[in-house]
Amino acid sequence: MKKTTLATLSLAMLGATGAAHAQNSVTLYGIVDTGLTFIHNDGGNGNSYSMSSGNMSGNRFGLKGTEDLGGGLKTIFVLENGFNSTNGKLGQGSRMFGRQAYIGLTGDTWGTVTAGRQYDPLVDLVQPVQGDNWLGGIFSTPGDIDNADNSARVNNSIKYTSPVWAGFQFEGMYSLGGVAGATGSGQSYAGAASYSFGQMNLAAGYYHLSNGNTLAARLAGTTTWDSLFNTSVNAAYQSASSINNARIGGNYTFGPVTAGGYYSYAEYTADGRSLFTRAQKYNTGSVYAMWQVSAPLQAEAGYTYMHSTGNSSAKYNQFALAADYLLSKRTDVYAQVAYALASGTEDPAGGQAQAVIGSATGDSGSNKQALVTVGIRHKF
Template structure:
């Protein structure tokens, strides 16, 4: 997600007078909140579909605050770090599993010629190089793939990872990541690896990448609880039936073209949830997803967008999801904007329940995370966002 940083803490607060003068730390953040209306939300008793009106945090951008800094080590080399906390504006609660710095926590070295190496909890190369070319970058997770089954909206981060980011060579940038599983005697258990590339030339931008995460060991009862270095994606009825997967594999590609006041974008992903003897399903679940969007900069302060997303499931079940979205954003100032988001999704066919039984597919718009209890769902959100 995008953010703007405006506060620089004096380097003298952090380093001695003899340290390099180019050292700095930046405090930044985003506060995003609104009111959401959901038609078809599963009721508390789990049997009926109801209308839901709720306070909603992080609709266009995840609400956060963070610190990032660098220290000039000389000869083009710098030490860098970033700590980023996610939170819910409505309750003040921590996000990302109640982690203090669940969005990002990394330290590394950056060289102007050779690139940057970072260690910690961070985004994978597919997110870095492909997500910014989708409508998620403009209007947030409501436009994401149903249930965010392919990490369209950055639902997962990777812990205990090492990532390399190359400099930009004539518009081309490369990234690679490897995360340690930390399982004695089984190096592959719990590990994650990913790589990607992006190219930009004038009005055209393109990105592609691959991600693979291993779910780690099972517990003493033989049930997989996903102890891998990667977070999981099994957050809604769209894919909760595959939470016992041995692995997550995602291949994504996206591109966009700017023509005057309009921006056109296309994206495709293939997501596979691998099964083994400890999984509640027996064959690999494959989701293929295609999306398209068009944005219009109507005026310097008003931007609108429309997006369409289609996802299909094959393997242990067969399901289809069609989703359309509309968005509008009005900039009150450089740091503050007002927005409105609308989404509609229709699901058909069958998927798996958490117990592995075949059930009718249910709608769940983007990464919003509300289960419908039925095959259709509509959503509308109005809100505001301030960056600092």
């Protein structure tokens, strides 16, 4: 993304204090993405036609900055806001900087340490090889129950990112729960690694989330992560004692085509405080192909299958197509089409599984759902 420099501030005025070598820069950047969307079966209310926000990329504006401390060491920070471009409302639970808010140090040889509200390592290293990294969340896991499309961020987190060594990189993260007298309540940890060689890219990662030590805390969503319970796909398992996810993916580029996919295993565990009795498990496989038709035009097709077992059993099939055309280096127009079909039950009470398209839609109120979106996006 091309960034616009808002201010580059010289600190030469501090020369009297011996800090004349330091330089500080702050950059303003963002994305505005708005479209028109038709959904067949929207929340049990039939068809809907609406203006939609963040279809290809989440809307945002942010500030990012660095200060050169000398000797290859720099201070870095990011403050990134999310918003709805159709009504101007704040996103991510009405947080001012809900997408990201962190500060840290980075060194040329030893890597980067950051602290604050951040993406987990799987988002940083595994998602770039997935289909949703290209043309939107319609290519991701139904309901985003495994955070494959980064619906959730992590609060109170400390993250280490290594340099890239001969194509290899890794990240580790730990997030403090912050509950007095119960250190482990709400805490989380995660790790991921990636490796690139030639036209091949591979990545894998794992995260563990403690969901709180009391039922009230779990239902209130007081963990270090944002909620993963956004649709009926996993709503019955909000009282889980913990959530575990392992994900592996890869892609390969040959000529104008990049093909790849990922496999994800998500587990919602139960204990005596949970409102369900056995671990609920989700196995997801997703494949895609992205074709660079010409310099301004790219198209993508993908298929995602998910099977849940445990307290309930459901199968989800999802088909997605999208195309994007660059009007300039910063502005593009796009179209998305997706169809989902669900079968089986999605909760212990035997409720019928509802179709949900990736992270793009809510509950359908039916076992079928379809989506068509056309829109425009500008990056600055």
